[in-house]
Amino acid sequence: MQATRRRRTWTAAVLIAAAVVLDVSLHLYPLRLLILDFGRAEGAAVPSTEAMRFPHGTTLMSVRSECASGGCWSLFTVRPPAGSDRAAFEDTYLVDRGRLDGTLWDPRPITVSAEEFGDDVWVVRGDYWTDWLWRPSE
Structure with missing residues (x-):
């Protein structure tokens, strides 16, 4: 009887x-999400290496x-993978203006381009604000 009561108490606590x-x-x-949106609106947030999700082997x-009057962006100097x-x-x-969709944890899309x-060796640019400001005509 006491064991049953203890089990119910633990179940209720859990x-x-x-x-x-x-x-x-x-x-x-x-x-x-609200905090991320403020950073995106200011243009000061930049994508990290993990957010860019480069393919294995990069x-x-x-x-x-870098920053300019319109916002900030990240520049990644990379050597692409093979195969x-x-x-x-x-x-x-x-x-020219690719797009990486966000994740559940960080739903902001990333605008990417490379040269x-x-x-x-390639320089890949990634930013959060271009997609927000510039939308292609569909």
């Missing part, structure tokens, strides 16, 4: 804890950020 965690998560996630040589991963790299990054720097 359910209450799960409900509190879920409630806090449901309130904090929209706040995170060699990252350097990363730097099928290279084709995926070119399809995604070697375009050859020489000796199979």
Whole structure:
């Protein structure tokens, strides 16, 4: 009898804890999205290397950020991978204004473009604000 009561008490405690965690998560996630949107509107936020999701085999040589009056962007100096991963790299990054969709954690889309720097080295540009300001006619 006492074991059953103890088990019910622990079950209730676990359910209450799960409900509190879920409630806090449901309130904090929209706040995170709002904070990300402010950074995007200001143009000061720049994508990280992880956010760019380069294909496996891409060699990252350097990363730097630059800003102008319109906003900030990241410049990634990379050596593309070989084989099928290279084709995926070119399809995604070697375009005038490509787009990487966001993730659940960071839903901001990234506008990407690249140009050859020489000796199979490419400079890939990524920013959050171009897509927000510039929308192609559909």
